[in-house]
Amino acid sequence: MNIDSIVKGIENGDHLSISRAISLVETNCVNDNVREIISRIYHLTGNAHVIGITGPPGIGKSTLIGRLSGMLHDSGKKVSILAIDASSPFSGGSFLGNRIRMQEALSSRGIFMRSLANRGISGGISRSAWDVVKILDAAGSDVVIVETVGAGQADLEVRNLVDTVIVVLGPGLGDEIQAVKAGIMEIGDIFIVNKIDREGAFLAIKDIEDTLAMSPGKKWHIPVLGLNSLNGEGYQDLLKVLDQRWDYISGDPGFKDGRLLMELRAIVQNTLLSRVEESFAGKNAFSRTISGLSDKTTDPYSAADRIIGKIYLKGD
Ligand SMILES: Nc1nc2c(ncn2[C@@H]2O[C@H](COP(=O)(O)OP(=O)(O)OP(=O)(O)O)[C@@H](O)[C@H]2O)c(=O)[nH]1
Numbered sequence: 001m002n003i004d005s006i007v008k009g010i011e012n013g014d015h016l017s018i019s020r021a022i023s024l025v026e027t028n029c030v031n032d033n034v035r036e037i038i039s040r041i042y043h044l045t046g047n048a049h050v051i052g053i054t055g056p057p058g059i060g061k062s063t064l065i066g067r068l069s070g071m072l073h074d075s076g077k078k079v080s081i082l083a084i085d086a087s088s089p090f091s092g093g094s095f096l097g098n099r100i101r102m103q104e105a106l107s108s109r110g111i112f113m114r115s116l117a118n119r120g121i122s123g124g125i126s127r128s129a130w131d132v133v134k135i136l137d138a139a140g141s142d143v144v145i146v147e148t149v150g151a152g153q154a155d156l157e158v159r160n161l162v163d164t165v166i167v168v169l170g171p172g173l174g175d176e177i178q179a180v181k182a183g184i185m186e187i188g189d190i191f192i193v194n195k196i197d198r199e200g201a202f203l204a205i206k207d208i209e210d211t212l213a214m215s216p217g218k219k220w221h222i223p224v225l226g227l228n229s230l231n232g233e234g235y236q237d238l239l240k241v242l243d244q245r246w247d248y249i250s251g252d253p254g255f256k257d258g259r260l261l262m263e264l265r266a267i268v269q270n271t272l273l274s275r276v277e278e279s280f281a282g283k284n285a286f287s288r289t290i291s292g293l294s295d296k297t298t299d300p301y302s303a304a305d306r307i308i309g310k311i312y313l314k315g316d
């Protein structure tokens with residue numbers, strides 16, 4: 001399959017072409033294929049509501065996504081799912097099996113799902129996730145759902161990847177809620193207490209509402225919803241809130257600007273760094289500089305200036 005037919009396939013929403021394109025951009029280095037695909041599909045992006053789902057392990061994110069995507073699909077929306085999981089220490093062996101079963105069930109209904117296993121160097125979301133979301137968006141998705149496994153850096157980073165962050169918590173997490181709350185409370189646009197069939201659900205809802213009330217002042221009023229993902233209770237409210245959220249986003253033409261700036265900066269940063277690394281490849285410049293630093297013949301700022309200076313002098 002060449003790039004021409006992959007791009008055409010993406011334009012037509014063809015699952016095989018989308019898969020091929022994702023495999024090409026999935027590597028962590030930006031090569032000519034990545035550049036060509038993204039530059040040719042970029043004008044088709046921006047129409048999907050990109051929704052991130054995050055929360056502690058086992059809270060019911062995948063169950064929720066399965067049900068929500070089915071309901072969106074039945075209402076006539078085109079849905080794609082991207083699961084970012086890496087090798088989660090929490091999920092053990094049953095995890096992959098579950099995911100494969102879920103993928104099969106969804107794809108039989110025409111819902112595209114893909115997992116991205118590799119993480120970025122910093123432990124966060126791998127760079128390619130941004131390109132994968134663009135491909136799914138360009139392929140005509142009305143909604144792209146991104147699931148991150150509920151631990152650490154990747155969950156906070158999802159904020160920079162999506163339009164709407166749904167934070168899923170649950171009853172009876174007690175101290176665990178307190179622990180995850182620290183960073184996660186700041187990134188949520190919608191909060192869900194899943195498993196409302198369990199004891200303590202209403203306390204959890206109240207607890208989250210109280211915490212949110214302490215930092216008011218945002219234009220978007222953050223809702224807290226209770227769900228039972230096994231029987232679908234509360235899902236109509238979730239659909240309603242997602243519609244309101246999309247209206248809110250569509251009403252603000254500058255909504256995505258902050259993220260665009262962030263992505264551009266990241267690309268410039270990575271490109272410069274890899275240029276530096278390429279131009280010093282095999283020359284031991286970094287290790288020479290390190291020894292200059294450790295025996296104090298230079299200092300970190302001067303050393304960095306010298307390295308950057310070489311790139312500028314080389315120019316092009
Ligand atoms: N009682 C109850 N159980 C639920 C509910 N939603 C999900 N579960 C169960 O919770 C367990 C974990 O669900 P998952 O959807 O795999 O959770 P997850 O958050 O995706 O888990 P990780 O991806 O491993 O972080 C499963 O056994 C589900 O059947 C709910 O609303 N009520």
Ligand SMILES: [Mg+2]
Pocket residue numbers: 061062063147
């Ligand atoms: Mg899951």
